[in-house]
Amino acid sequence: MIGEWLDIGWVNEIPVRGSRTVPVEGGEEIAVFRTSDDRIFALVNRCPHKHGPLSQGIVHGHSVACPLHNWNIALATGEAQGEDKGCTPVIPVKIDGGRVLICRASTLKAAA
Amino acid sequence: MDFQDYQPREGTDEPADRFSGDPREHLVVVGNGMAGCRAVEELLARDAGRYRITIFGAEPHVNYNRIMLSPVLAGEKTFDEIIINGRDWYRDNGITLITDDPIVSIDRASAAVTSRSGRTLGYDRLLIATGSDPFIIPVPGKDLPGVVSFRDMKDVDTMLAAAAKGGAAVVIGGGLLGLEAAHGLALRGMNVTVLHLPGSLMERQLDEAAGWLLKTALEERGQTILTGADTAEIYGDGKVEGVRLKDGREIPASLVVMAVGIRPSVALAREAGLEVGRGIKVDDHMVTSDPSILAVGECAEHDGNVYGLVAPLWDMCRSFADGLTGKANPYRCSATSTKLKVAGLDVFSAGDFSGVGGGCEDIVLRDASRGIYKRLVLQDDRIIGAVLYGDTADGSWYFDLLRKGECVADLRDVLIFGQAFASGGGAADPKAAVAALSDDAEICGCNGVSKGQVLSSIARGAHSLDAVRVTCKASASCGSCTGLVETLLAITLGDDVQAGSKTMCKCTTFTHDDVRREIVAQDMRSIPEVMQKLHWSTPDGCSSCRPALNYYLLCALPGEYIDDQQSRFVNERMHANIQKDGTYSVVPRMWGGLTNPRELRAIADVVEKYNAPMVKVTGGQRLDIFGIRKEDLPAVWADLNAAGMVSGHAYGKSLRTVKTCVGSEWCRFGTQDSTGLGVRIERMTWGSWMPHKFKIAVSGCPRNCAEATIKDFGVVCLDSGYELSVGGNGGIKVRATDLLCRVATEQEALDYCAAFIQLYREEARYLERTAPWIERVGIDYVKQRIVEDEIGREALRARFLFSQGFSQDDPWAQRAEGVAREQHAHMAQFRPARLEEMA
Numbered sequence: 001m002i003g004e005w006l007d008i009g010w011v012n013e014i015p016v017r018g019s020r021t022v023p024v025e026g027g028e029e030i031a032v033f034r035t036s037d038d039r040i041f042a043l044v045n046r047c048p049h050k051h052g053p054l055s056q057g058i059v060h061g062h063s064v065a066c067p068l069h070n071w072n073i074a075l076a077t078g079e080a081q082g083e084d085k086g087c088t089p090v091i092p093v094k095i096d097g098g099r100v101l102i103c104r105a106s107t108l109k110a111a112a
Numbered sequence: 113m114d115f116q117d118y119q120p121r122e123g124t125d126e127p128a129d130r131f132s133g134d135p136r137e138h139l140v141v142v143g144n145g146m147a148g149c150r151a152v153e154e155l156l157a158r159d160a161g162r163y164r165i166t167i168f169g170a171e172p173h174v175n176y177n178r179i180m181l182s183p184v185l186a187g188e189k190t191f192d193e194i195i196i197n198g199r200d201w202y203r204d205n206g207i208t209l210i211t212d213d214p215i216v217s218i219d220r221a222s223a224a225v226t227s228r229s230g231r232t233l234g235y236d237r238l239l240i241a242t243g244s245d246p247f248i249i250p251v252p253g254k255d256l257p258g259v260v261s262f263r264d265m266k267d268v269d270t271m272l273a274a275a276a277k278g279g280a281a282v283v284i285g286g287g288l289l290g291l292e293a294a295h296g297l298a299l300r301g302m303n304v305t306v307l308h309l310p311g312s313l314m315e316r317q318l319d320e321a322a323g324w325l326l327k328t329a330l331e332e333r334g335q336t337i338l339t340g341a342d343t344a345e346i347y348g349d350g351k352v353e354g355v356r357l358k359d360g361r362e363i364p365a366s367l368v369v370m371a372v373g374i375r376p377s378v379a380l381a382r383e384a385g386l387e388v389g390r391g392i393k394v395d396d397h398m399v400t401s402d403p404s405i406l407a408v409g410e411c412a413e414h415d416g417n418v419y420g421l422v423a424p425l426w427d428m429c430r431s432f433a434d435g436l437t438g439k440a441n442p443y444r445c446s447a448t449s450t451k452l453k454v455a456g457l458d459v460f461s462a463g464d465f466s467g468v469g470g471g472c473e474d475i476v477l478r479d480a481s482r483g484i485y486k487r488l489v490l491q492d493d494r495i496i497g498a499v500l501y502g503d504t505a506d507g508s509w510y511f512d513l514l515r516k517g518e519c520v521a522d523l524r525d526v527l528i529f530g531q532a533f534a535s536g537g538g539a540a541d542p543k544a545a546v547a548a549l550s551d552d553a554e555i556c557g558c559n560g561v562s563k564g565q566v567l568s569s570i571a572r573g574a575h576s577l578d579a580v581r582v583t584c585k586a587s588a589s590c591g592s593c594t595g596l597v598e599t600l601l602a603i604t605l606g607d608d609v610q611a612g613s614k615t616m617c618k619c620t621t622f623t624h625d626d627v628r629r630e631i632v633a634q635d636m637r638s639i640p641e642v643m644q645k646l647h648w649s650t651p652d653g654c655s656s657c658r659p660a661l662n663y664y665l666l667c668a669l670p671g672e673y674i675d676d677q678q679s680r681f682v683n684e685r686m687h688a689n690i691q692k693d694g695t696y697s698v699v700p701r702m703w704g705g706l707t708n709p710r711e712l713r714a715i716a717d718v719v720e721k722y723n724a725p726m727v728k729v730t731g732g733q734r735l736d737i738f739g740i741r742k743e744d745l746p747a748v749w750a751d752l753n754a755a756g757m758v759s760g761h762a763y764g765k766s767l768r769t770v771k772t773c774v775g776s777e778w779c780r781f782g783t784q785d786s787t788g789l790g791v792r793i794e795r796m797t798w799g800s801w802m803p804h805k806f807k808i809a810v811s812g813c814p815r816n817c818a819e820a821t822i823k824d825f826g827v828v829c830l831d832s833g834y835e836l837s838v839g840g841n842g843g844i845k846v847r848a849t850d851l852l853c854r855v856a857t858e859q860e861a862l863d864y865c866a867a868f869i870q871l872y873r874e875e876a877r878y879l880e881r882t883a884p885w886i887e888r889v890g891i892d893y894v895k896q897r898i899v900e901d902e903i904g905r906e907a908l909r910a911r912f913l914f915s916q917g918f919s920q921d922d923p924w925a926q927r928a929e930g931v932a933r934e935q936h937a938h939m940a941q942f943r944p945a946r947l948e949e950m951a
Contacts, residue, residue: 008940016311017652017678020939032939036320036652038310053694056682056742058655062472065655067682067690072655107942 005094005101008032011040012098019055019064021045022102028110030091031055032100033075035062041075042093042102044110048073048086136164139436140225140235142215142380144169146178147409147425148241149197154433156205162437163237165207168227170214171264174198178264179422185268185296218384220402237436240381240392240400240407244374244420249284253346259368262293274367275300282306282355282365284343286313290371291330297367298335305363306330307341307355309372312640317461319651321478322485322501324640329457329483338363376411376418391418396442397435398428408432414443421448449498449511460507463489463497463514472496477528478647485644486528487651493521506530546599555600556586556593566600576610577601577621594621594647617656619648624660624877631668639665639676653679660878663765666801667873670915677932683763685935687923688745689736696745697738699762700752701798704772704791704810705733714755718748731842732769732807734760743936749924758922761799765879767806767869770794771819775812775829784829786812789858793827793865799920800869800912803876803885808865821849824872824882825865830854834861838868838894839886847883850891853899867898867905870912 014020014034022030031045031054041062045055052068063072063081072081078088089110092103139155141148144167152165169175173191180194202209213227224234246261248254260270274281275297283294286308298304306313312323313330327337342358346368354364376391387393387401391413398406398414408428410420419425427443434441449462477486482502488510489497494517498510509531513520520527526534551564561584569584580597581587587597598621601609616624627646636642639661643653653661658679665673677685688696698718702711715735719727726738740748749759762768770793773779775786790810797808809820810827820826822842826849828835833856837849852868855861871894876885886894898905927936 006940006942012309013934013939015678015934018935020934022940022942023938025941025943036312038315050692051694053690053742056686056690056694058658058681059678060652060654060658061474061650068692070655 004104006104006107008100008102010098011038011095011100014040014100017059019059021053021055022107024107024110029053029055030102030107030110032093032102033059033064035059035075040093040095040100042091043073043075043078044089044091046088047071048078048080048088049084054088134164136162137236138234139163139165139237139239140233141165141167141239141241142225143167143239143241143243143409143411144171144173144175144209144211145241145243145409146175146196146422147243147411147429148239149175150426151239151241151408151429151432152205152207153197154429155436158433158437158439160205165205166233167202167207167209168213168215168225169209169211171266172212173265174202174209174211176265181262181265181268182292182296184265185262185271185293186299187296191265215380218380218405220384220405223404236404238405239432240405240411241409242377242380242411244410245377246370247373247375248370249343249372251343251345253348253352254370256346256348256352256368257350258348258352258366259346259370262289262369262371263374271297271367271369272300275302277366278302279366280305280364281367281369282363283369283371284355285369285371285373286310286337286339287316287371287373288314289374290369291326293369293371294330294335297369298333302367304334305336305338305365307343307357307363308337308339309342311339313337313339314459317499318459318501319487319499320640321476321644321648321651322459322487322499324638325483325485325501325644326457326459328641374410374420376413378411381407381411389413389416396431396444397440398432398443399435406432406436415445417445419448424448449507449514458500458502458504460500460504461498462507462511463495474649474651475524475528476649476651478644488528490520490524493519493524495520495527543599543603546596547603555596561586563600566597567604570601570604575601575605575608579610616660617654619643619650619653619657620646622646627661628664628668628875628877631664637665637669637673639679663801663803663878667915670911671918677935684765686742686745687749687759687763687927688740689763691738693739694742695738696740696742697736697762698740698745698748698752699730699734699736699760700757701760701794702734702757703794704770704787706787706791707735710755711757714752714757718751721751722748730762730769732762732771734762734769736762743938746928746930746933746936750928753922753925753928758798759924764801765804766802767794767797767800767808769807770797771807771809771823773810773812773817775810779812781815782812782829783831784812784834784858786810786818786827786829789827789829789834789861790818792858793862796862796866796913796916797869799922800873800916801919802869802873803878804881806869806872806882822846823849825868827861827865833857836861836864836868839882839891841881841883843881845883850886850894852891852895863909864898864905866912867908868894870908870915871897873912873915874908 008022016034017036019031019033029045030042032042034040043054045053047054047066049071050068052066054064054066056067057064062075065072071084073088074081078090080086091106094101174195175197177194177196183189213229215225216228217226224232226232246263260267278301280303281297283290283306286306294304294306312320313326314323330337344356344358346355347353352368354362356362378388378392381392382388391411392400392407394400394407394412394414398408400407409425431441431443473490475488484502487499488495495510495514500507523534549563553563555561555563555566565584566586569580574580574583587594615621616627642661659681662676662679682690688698691697719737722740722744724737724739728736730736770790772787772790776782776784793808807823808825809818809823811818811820812829816828820828822840826837833854835854836852838852840849841847872882
């Protein structure tokens with residue numbers, strides 16, 4: 001039986017102020033971020049602007065700067081910040097005993 | 113006097129106390145710690161005679177304040193001073209205390225508990241207050257004599273015995289407990305090293321900036337703090353001799369304190385079949401899944417939360433006691449705050465200081481000279497989190513505002529200055545407060561500048577922050593008074609204030625030049641240190657300032673500064689060029705544009721093996737392989753490395769290429785060996801990090817086939833020697849070079865090149881190419897530094913070559929060997945179709 005949450009690994013496997021990726025077969029890649037205050041966020045790995053891989057951007061505060069054109073995306077909401085408009089789907093995350101779990105339904109939806 | 117007044121009777125299955133003759137209900141408490149005894153105190157306060165009470169403790173002591181173990185270790189208090197309830201309290205309240213005899217099982221069917229020594233006792237109500245167990249990381253050697261946790265008085269006794277012999281101690285864990293243990297052991301004369309796995313201390317309570325301040329302060333007190341330290345094993349022959357880290361470092365120690373965390377002690381409850389999550393699940397009156405069994409304290413889980421702090425524990429005990437005496441007082445999740453002194457340093461944190469992204473704002477105050485850091489997190493005009501370091505006086509006020517969820521919109525501008533200032537009526541306008549200062553009030557503590565001196569400086573024509581800094585030195589050092597000076601300018605001049613030079617980014621009031629100057633002047637050594645000392649207004653900067661700071665530190669401290677990968681743009685982090693579809697292109701170095709069959713074969717093989725859709729000759733005469741996937745990069749580099757090729761740094765703010773023509777070796781016009789010189793220049797300059805990308809060319813004759821006059825540094829060979837020119841750019845705004853000088857020998861050409869690059873590295877702003885830099889400072893300035901000042905030129909050249917000693921290693925080779933492997937590999941993969949089938 002598969003639960004509601006997908007276990008993707010240890011928190012410590014994600015560099016602080018960095019990210020890791022989780023490809024989903026047949027769909028979008030998920031980017032999982034770890035911020036300087038040790039919180040974990042996950043977004044579809046695609047900037048709403050020109051689809052830059054957000055996982056490769058500079059993580060600062062609770063935002064990530066897209067590596068292609070420097071759009072700033074809020075990790076909690078997926079919303080572009082400042083003058084830019086656009087949104088990247090957010091994947092709910094939770095931490096349990098040092099393991100990172102991402103929401104199964106949202107992951108499958110993102111993959112569809 | 114013996115309070116263990118109960119002895120088990122032999123030969124009967126019936127719990128003995130059923131014959132006690134006392135008609136009152138019997139409350140048995142498992143745990144003689146802070147929660148268990150507080151719960152009993154609350155109960156006694158409500159209805160002293162209602163229950164007959166027996167308390168079991170695992171330790172041989174009466175109830176003491178566990179939080180005060182640190183002062184005992186540090187020698188600031190004795191054990192007697194931390195006792196909460198002495199023997200007379202138990203006696204006066206008719207409580208039976210059984211110490212040194214933990215309960216080992218609960219039999220719910222017969223409502224009885226059994227202790228380690230074999231005592232069996234019936235209960236009507238059972239309170240579980242077993243607290244937490246220290247978490248022991250499962251490394252080899254964890255059971256060696258000399259390895260202790262920091263949880264009870266026995267641990268403290270072990271540590272004191274070790275400290276009496278002196279020597280070295282290692283504390284694993286840089287959280288509150290670990291730091292207190294380290295502080296105590298240091299005060300006892302031990303040489304202490306703290307190992308902490310995360311990158312900053314007390315990361316649960318503090319943000320990175322406050323954690324850095326704490327680390328600095330502890331190091332000043334003589335402790336060694338290693339963050340990012342991953343313990344591999346504790347070694348020793350029969351007893352502890354030291355700790356070995358995963359990176360191979362060994363730290364000798366005769367004592368190892370494991371203080372990496374605690375977890376609710378639930379084994380007893382779980383074996384009894386109670387519902388257990390992270391802790392023992394309880395309702396709003398602390399009743400477990402068995403109505404006659406209750407639980408309070410760190411072992412209890414309420415509404416999904418477990419607590420390791422005292423305040424929630426007191427709340428739980430009140431709800432527990434009210435429930436047991438028939439009153440409703442449901443426990444609600446406690447907002448928690450931590451106010452503590454670590455090694456004499458004040459630290460406060462409350463609520464969700466980490467923020468939740470959208471809609472959250474940070475207000476940050478950094479006062480470097482006083483060692484103060486304050487950060488408030490606001491959402492919808494309400495405080496949701498606070499971190500204070502150095503000055504925690506307003507912690508309780510902020511916590512009060514947080515708990516009540518009060519709207520702070522009206523206070524917002526002055527909130528960070530604290531209650532006294534914010535509630536000061538007229539003083540709530542910061543401008544009015546500054547205007548009200550007397551003329552001899554000190555504005556700039558670093559330079560001893562008074563308000564009167566700043567005002568007279570403004571009166572004499574200093575109409576911008578920069579001008580004030582230059583004329584009277586206020587705000588020219590640590591910058592903590594910048595806001596005050598700006599307010600004085602605004603009060604005096606109104607709209608006539610001249611905007612200063614552009615600040616580095618929105619996180620700071622300093623310009624690039626200020627930051628570079630201060631990094632050197634104050635000998636700053638890390639990004640958090642710069643952010644603290646220069647009053648950054650954001651917790652960890654932004655994508656503009658972080659790469660710049662990383663470069664400035666790298667340039668200022670060659671061989672010492674540890675590069676921060678997460679502050680590098682993706683190209684430099686991945687050592688390849690990101691392209692529009694998210695794949696990468698790879699450019700191996702071909703010295704001076706030369707190549708050979710082996711290299712060409714290796715490139716061709718890579719193109720085929722990894723299905724690269726395109727190979728292109730670049731403007732700098734190198735081959736660019738396009739369409740490589742991030743996860744394939746290490747394998748591509750390994751293949752190219754195997755053919756002797758190294759990274760071309762085509763992705764970096766660094767020396768890119770040295771373009772050449774064939775020169776005297778083949779060309780009928782060539783005057784000098786331009787290809788050979790190009791190779792030598794590239795061998796000297798490759799791998800160097802710069803403010804921006806940097807290109808060089810060497811042409812063999814004035815026909816200039818290598819286009820040397822639109823490069824950052826160009827050499828045109830002449831019959832009589834070499835013409836050196838600088839500041840060219842073939843980019844958006846084409847700019848031909850300025851002539852620097854002519855030199856007679858190849859060696860001079862190399863020396864001038866090194867000196868020029870170093871001047872650019874040390875003085876240009878990050879992301880400023882040589883062309884705008886030279887237009888800003890003037891070619892005459894550059895000539896004066898490089899051509900006219902022979903000693904200065906030699907010093908620049910020497911500094912460049914020194915720094916090259918650390919930077920000329922191939923990043924591809926390191927990565928191909930597995931350094932930072934995780935950046936290229938996926939964390940996990942999902943195949944939804946198959947998952948669905950399984951489900």
